[in-house]
Amino acid sequence: MKIAFVVLGFPELSQTFILNQITGLIDRGHSVDIYALKGSEVETSKVHPDVEKYQLLARTCYYSVPNVPKNNLWRFAKGFWLLSAKLYRNPQIWLRSLNIFQHSNAMSLRPLYKVIPLLEKPNHYDIIHCQFGLCGLQAMSLRKFGLLQGKLVVAFRGFDISEFIQQHGDRVYHELFTAGDFFLTNCDYFRQRLLKLGCAEDKVIVHRSGLDCQRFIFNPAKVDSQPVTQIVTSGRLVEKKGIEYAIRAVAKVAKNQPRIEYKIIGDGPLKQALQQLIEELNVSDTIQLLGWKDQQEIIEILKKSHIFIAPSVTAKSGDQDAPVNVLKEAMAIGLPVISTYHGGIPELIQDNVSGFLVPERNADAIAEKISYLLDNPQIWVPITQAARLQVEENYDLHKLNDELVDIYQQLLTQGFVRMSSQKVVKNASVTY
Numbered sequence: 001m002k003i004a005f006v007v008l009g010f011p012e013l014s015q016t017f018i019l020n021q022i023t024g025l026i027d028r029g030h031s032v033d034i035y036a037l038k039g040s041e042v043e044t045s046k047v048h049p050d051v052e053k054y055q056l057l058a059r060t061c062y063y064s065v066p067n068v069p070k071n072n073l074w075r076f077a078k079g080f081w082l083l084s085a086k087l088y089r090n091p092q093i094w095l096r097s098l099n100i101f102q103h104s105n106a107m108s109l110r111p112l113y114k115v116i117p118l119l120e121k122p123n124h125y126d127i128i129h130c131q132f133g134l135c136g137l138q139a140m141s142l143r144k145f146g147l148l149q150g151k152l153v154v155a156f157r158g159f160d161i162s163e164f165i166q167q168h169g170d171r172v173y174h175e176l177f178t179a180g181d182f183f184l185t186n187c188d189y190f191r192q193r194l195l196k197l198g199c200a201e202d203k204v205i206v207h208r209s210g211l212d213c214q215r216f217i218f219n220p221a222k223v224d225s226q227p228v229t230q231i232v233t234s235g236r237l238v239e240k241k242g243i244e245y246a247i248r249a250v251a252k253v254a255k256n257q258p259r260i261e262y263k264i265i266g267d268g269p270l271k272q273a274l275q276q277l278i279e280e281l282n283v284s285d286t287i288q289l290l291g292w293k294d295q296q297e298i299i300e301i302l303k304k305s306h307i308f309i310a311p312s313v314t315a316k317s318g319d320q321d322a323p324v325n326v327l328k329e330a331m332a333i334g335l336p337v338i339s340t341y342h343g344g345i346p347e348l349i350q351d352n353v354s355g356f357l358v359p360e361r362n363a364d365a366i367a368e369k370i371s372y373l374l375d376n377p378q379i380w381v382p383i384t385q386a387a388r389l390q391v392e393e394n395y396d397l398h399k400l401n402d403e404l405v406d407i408y409q410q411l412l413t414q415g416f417v418r419m420s421s422q423k424v425v426k427n428a429s430v431t432y
Helices: 013-027 049-053 072-089 091-097 110-114 133-145 163-168 174-179 188-196 243-254 271-280 295-303 325-333 363-375 377-394 397-414
Strands: 002-009 031-038 060-062 124-131 149-156 182-185 204-206 229-234 260-265 287-291 307-310 337-340 356-358
Touching (some): 013 031, 013 049, 013 124, 031 133, 124 397, 149 397, 182 188, 243 260, 243 363, 260 295, 295 325, 325 377, 337 363
Parallel strands (some): 031 060, 124 149, 149 182, 229 307, 307 337
């Protein structure tokens, strides 16, 4: 199959789930092109090694609207110069971009400028797989222009089905639900939300983000044999990750348990505020912000750690998380995990069975669970074994990539996907 991946940015260290799908499809003999709205937010030295191994940058087109002059006269002059210079390449696409009856903003010439970066790319694919709803909206527009052709599959993953809805209203995807051929969500929590927004039930299925379990050797941590207990969190330093509450929790525990260290992997807009909080709580010797790390560096840190915390919260903007991949990685390696009743996370963790869940924004509850784990090392083995089993059964990357290919093939041959193949994972703690 010939597949186009439409993504927000590439390559992104925080989105290995997309990279894993791309490389999995290439390994299975399929051709993949990448259309990205922007480049990476981190330095090139931190790019995942698979980007170079599979020469993915050579497969990538950075689709972004060139600078549109603010001055109306200059915008029209430049626009029609482009039109006269490039019309011969595909006159139908250019004329569609200027159709004021089809595009409400055609008079601004933005649709005209929009098609420029893609004129050199092949445009016919079997599958156009959009990562995030925003990419689905972009691809829908490009398909109207004739710049991309193929079955339109859109995956919803988090902020696009939470924060974006709060910002733009419940009908923002209304046209996409009709134009799109099929939709994926990474947890049942978001599938239910998509249905409430008006997506047809037979057009959406849960397809989870997986990890290569073979890369994560199960080696349960043993806290009672180490002089210092290493606690770790990994994620972008943004509000929805809830890292402030984990910092407060560790600071509280450290008063009675001085032999603990807390390492926070990641970067983002809250870095300065979180560093200031660490200093205000006088725990600079205990808590450290490590910055960005690539996947292998994260794995090495997890191997040397004892407890993993993912204190996700619903941001004021409405942004929410699905079960994040690094949480699955920690569970696969054998770390007991503490997270929150948030988004799709309770589908991954069953409280008191495969980990611990606490209410959002509750530092005291996180502190209680840390202390409970430190005081009861005998519970670590059954908790971590249950966690590993959950990941192996429901989040194995190879099984999920095979499932993705099956979804594509059913869509191409039958025009629909059999819902009987859907495997819904629900823990007793999940409520909607």
